[in-house]
Amino acid sequence: MSKYLRKNAWDANNGGQFIEKSNEFTALFWYAKAVQVMQSRPIENPTSWWFYAAIHGEFLINEIKDPNYKYLNWKNISYISPKADLTALPSSNLVDSFWDQCQHGTWFFPPWHRGYLVALENILRDIIINELSGPSDWSLPYWNYLNQSTAYAEFKIPPAFTESTLPDGTANPLYVPERYGPTGNSDIYVQVGPNIQTSANDECQWNETYSASAANNASNNSGLFGQFYGGGETGFSHGGSETGDLEMNPHNFVHGMVGGESNSNNQNGLMGVPATAALDPIFYLHHANIDRMWAAWNQTGKNNNTANPNWLHGPTAQGDRRFEMPIDPSGTAWPFTPEDVNSTEHVNYNGQTYTYTYDDLSLTSYETIPPTKLHEKMLERFSKLGVRTVEKGFKMTKKRNPELVGASSGSLTLNSKATKTQVKLQSSSWKSVSDSIMKASVSKIPDEVYLQLEGVKGGSDSNFISVYVNEKFVKSISLFGLLSASMTNAAHGNSGLNFKFNITEIIDDLHLKNDLNMDSLNVEIKTKNPLVEGKEITVDRIGIYRVGQ
């Protein structure tokens, strides 16, 4: 049985270089050479770089018509080598089986990407061993941008990805010009910090619940941060709104920051958009880190994935297409389910057991102090609201009963930087919220209150928005996936994206100030990057919901 070790791209590669201090080549060098080989193959070859990137998503068959975003059509991307021969596409059978599979906004996000990486890693290793005479134990490195190393500034992209040539003088395929970074000036790094600003962190690792059906008691029914670790329970979801904590931050945040928006023309970088992201070789090191975090969440954090059969059997359980990866040039498929990749120890890879692990399985790299656990959080809330309780003296049911209590009138077009609006509250519905808070007791659990941005549309995938309610910061989110979700003939059918924010604490504070008797909430939305004409972001509606027991 093979067992492989994925190592840190900075620490185990001489500070992210191609050559070790001992003058031997690093794993990053072999990665670059194997990527070169894959990139020399035409797109019709299922083991080419271009075919594999299209498995994640593409703008080649699904061409963009909007002139503002045509630069993202693969035929217009300069990074794609002429050797890809985009004029000769694979057969429609291969395209229908393999392309446009990536799972976002869903509980399938972690397992699908694990299978994707395992398949690519095996193709790369095969090239490294058989065509390049490289090390037989080669494994995909990971980029842990959250690592608080004193030796290296690991929040920066490893230097191997910024060099224009390899040590053998050939062009470096790891360098991608369409990478603009968080400030748009091609300085590529990840802004790491706490959740009070647009920063990546690993707060998600404290969440103990994979998805709604994995909640083992009512008190973690909504997850620690109002979401779940793995995502919402959906069918096949090639872009959706049920984004789990791991997927939103750090996953989406890092995509947005590395891809970025160019200062010169406001174009998104390749990593910033799902249908171009997998063209960039840094994508796979970023996802190896996300996979490492999931493995650590299971092993070190001792958290279980869901045992729901609809998750274990994958999207075919709900009548959708299966997950599958090509493993050779003829397009032989490795079909897999989340059950096959439930642990890195025993991946069911094409009928064989494939095992790998990471050289670091610390639960967190940045966050050091765990937040208050859900039960204690609830006790704190009772105490804040003046409810006398005894430890474990309250009972929550699993019932979740959402009800609209307020909404903005008409759609909203976001301005560059900040947009303010009032969200009107419907008096009788809002009264039930204030009643539930005022009459809260151990037998009458007060409502939770959520704000939802509904039908968010546009193409600013690398951008971020921060939401404030009555001048108080709520949360920042990444808009990764917005463009595809706004296209009529793509998987999301022009529904846009929805983003849900738990604003219960703000409402509790208003209650304590005797300010609950109001007819509207002031909502402010700030964008991180400026919005230029023709590339606006629209929000169909802002909804305020109470979620009662």
Next chain:
Amino acid sequence: MKLSNTSSWAIRITIISISLFVWVLLLINPGNIMTIEHCHVTVSGPPATSLSMLLDMNPFIPQLFGWGLMVIAMMLPKLIPAIKSIYVHSFKRYRFLYAFLFVLGYLSIWMIAGVFMVAVILGLNFLMPLSYIPAIGTFIIAIVWEFSPIKQRFLNLGHDHRILPAFGWPASRDSLLYGFRHGMWCVGSGWALMLFPMLLPKMHNLAMIMVTFIMISEHMEHPRFPKWRFHLRFKLLRILIAQTKIKLKLQVN
């Protein structure tokens, strides 16, 4: 936001119960509103007499009524996701009203389409009484339409579940408009399939059941890029098979 399980099941049960009740009515076929009646005159008489007799035996309005019942029976279950979406996005006291307006708008479009459809059905029965040729011809058109990019466009548009305004007149108006719009996309994708069973001289109940299954299935599929594609949209069947397998496996374990 997702509707609570209780509300979600309540909507499903209500809609499916209404649909089943109307199915029973259709199968009883009161006043022969679901079938075209013929006699020796309509089959072989001179044109003017024959047409007059055909319309006497099959008055237009009851036929249109029968068409409406057929739409309710076949299409109502397809509206469950949209109705659930309206419920969760509306204030509690207006949920039923907005859902009702949406269904009303949706059915209105099918009734307008029905005027033309019933005219076509009567016309073809006049020209080719008791013949399978019109049904076969429509079946071929339905097959071609089924795999065309135009049909895929209509199906894609059917997934455009817009968020409605929450307050006042705009909310009522847009619920109705949402129904109109959703109805148009549905007629656009399914007109040929709906016409086919009505042109069959026999077995049209069985054909209606099969068409219902196909139409519900195809609206459950995800949007796809529109192009000519041979694709059997049997998602409902796939779900039933997969879920049965899972349940059997769980029982064995």
